[in-house]
Amino acid sequence: MIDRTFTLTYNGGTSACLTSGGTEEILMTDMRFLHFADLHLGIENYGRTDPSTGLSTRLMDFLRAFDTIVDHALNEDVDLVVFAGDAFKNRDPSPTYEREFAKRIRRLAEHVPVFLLVGNHDLPNAQGRAHTLEIYQTLEIPNVYVARKPDLFTIPTKRGNVQILAVPWVVRSTFLRRDEMRGRPLSEIETMMMERLFTVVHNLQEKADPDLPLIMAAHATVQGATYGSERSVMLGQDLVLPTSLFRHPKVAYGALGHIHKHQQVIADPPVVYSGSPERIDFGEEKEEKGYVVGNLRRQRGGGWAADWDFVRLNTRPFVTIRVEARGELATETIVEAIRRHPIEDAVVRLFIHTDAESEPYIDNRRIREAIEPAFYVAAMHREVEREVRLRLGGGEGVEALSPLELLRRYFVSIGKDDGRIDVLVRYAEALMAEE
Ligand SMILES: [Mn+2]
Structure with missing residues (x-):
């Protein structure tokens, strides 16, 4: 008969199963974390x-997403919450945004440690x-940790200690003194920054306790990541972190923020953008939004590994409708196109493409009726094919024109001929x- 004794200890997260044959370790969930980012209240x-x-109905959307995340952390026995940066839309959040953010951080921190990256x-x-x-x-709120500079944190949780190597948003002054930068070209400054970042991160990795799990949390663009709508904003401005920064045997998981599109950048160790919890604009129309829960x-x-799951949030849908409408039935065509789209509770934009002869048949009242169930109508653009001369004489405001019409006007104004304009x-x- 086999003599079997189970010993379950939770102070290190270890579960040991003792059998007559000796000690055998059962691999089970040792620690559970939740990772989210880019809340942008x-x-x-x-x-x-x-x-x-x-409050703004859109702010309420973002807060609803945040509430779902907090509920998940509290109901599913999460041991640690990692927020990977960009809490607010900008550096001067209103007291209302601060209050709504603080309420939820407090609710979390009463039960689970919260790590906030800048x-x-x-x-x-x-x-x-x-x-x-x-x-x-400043207020030293218990259970809340804030990282502004690269640093190593050891955070006690109910299942033992966990380490976080923080890499907040890196600016030149994080690593370089003014006199070191003076007179140097930008490329050289960037190389120096990268070298110092590598040294700092490497030293912190060496310092980390190999017996404790280590999460690297960074707010940055990481090499190989694909951009969402922020592409144009970020190109040429960002320091791009190489993936090698994360490939260290002690690192179990990389919790990233900054790019709003959820994605895994590398698999070993998993380095993941949780993505943002709500859509910022139409550039993110097709992106799924949510957050990540994982196990260490x-x-x-020896050492630690992580697995993770993306949890999809039920976010405000964004819907673009493009319709080609000509002839006497132009209005019916448009209304039918609207009906085919799930516009209820969605932020909707409508692009109508038509010609001058069909325009009188377009009934705005019926279009407005059809689009009424939308949560918000962001735009109703009408692009009309006309003779160049007519368009130039038009008295409508610039904001009423579609991007293509504006472009056409620009080409006319710089003296391009009609044939060339059509091609362009x-x-x-x-x-x-x-797009
Ligand atoms: Mn950011």
Whole structure:
């Protein structure tokens, strides 16, 4: 008969199973974490003021997503919450945004340690000024940890200690003194920054306790990541972190923020952008939004590994409708196109392509009726094919014109001939359709 004794100890997260044959370690979930990022409270485009709360309906969308995340952490016995940066839309959040953020951080911190990384949108524009998360440090709120500089944190959780190597948004002044930068070309400054970042991160990795799990949390663009809508904003400005920075045997998981599109950048160790919990604009129309929950597991041969799942949030849908409408039935065509789209509760934009002869048949009242179930109508553009001369004489405001019409006007104004303009506009149209 086999003599079997189970010993379950939770103070290190280890579960040991003793058998007559000796000690055997059962690999089970040792620690559970939740990772989210890029909350950007304060984005209120496509919203209006809700009379009962006084808040923007879009702010309420973002807060609903945040609440779902907090509920998940509290209901599913998560041991650690990692926020990978960009709490607010900008560096000067209103007291209302601060309050709504603080309420939820407090609710979390009463039960689970919360780690807050400073992102580029959280940083002040001058030295000596506070970043948006600094108040939590200043007040020393229990169970809340804030990282502004690269550093190693050891955080006690109910299942033992976990380490976080923090790489917040990196600016030149993080690593270089003014006199070191003077007179040097940008490329040289960037090389120096990267070298120092590598040294700092490497030293912190060496310092980390190999018996404890280590998460690297960074707010940055990491090499190989694909951009969402922020592409144009970020190109040429960002320091791109190489993936080698994360490939260290002690690193079990990389929790990233900054790029809003959820993705895994490398698999071993998993280095993951959780993505943002709500859509910022139409550039993110097709992206799934959510957050990540994962497990840190002690490995048989020593060290720690992580597995993770993406949890999709039920976010505000964004819907673009493009319709080609000509002839006497132009209105019916448009209304039918609207009906084919799931516009209920969505932020909707409508692009109508038509010609001058069909335009009188377009009935705006019926179109508005059809689009009424939408949560918010962001735009109703009408692009009309006309003779160049007519368009130039038009008295309508610039904001009423579609991007293609504006482009056409620009070409006219710089003296391109009609044939050439048609070709250029066709190319522009193809490029726009690609997005
Ligand atoms: Mn960012």
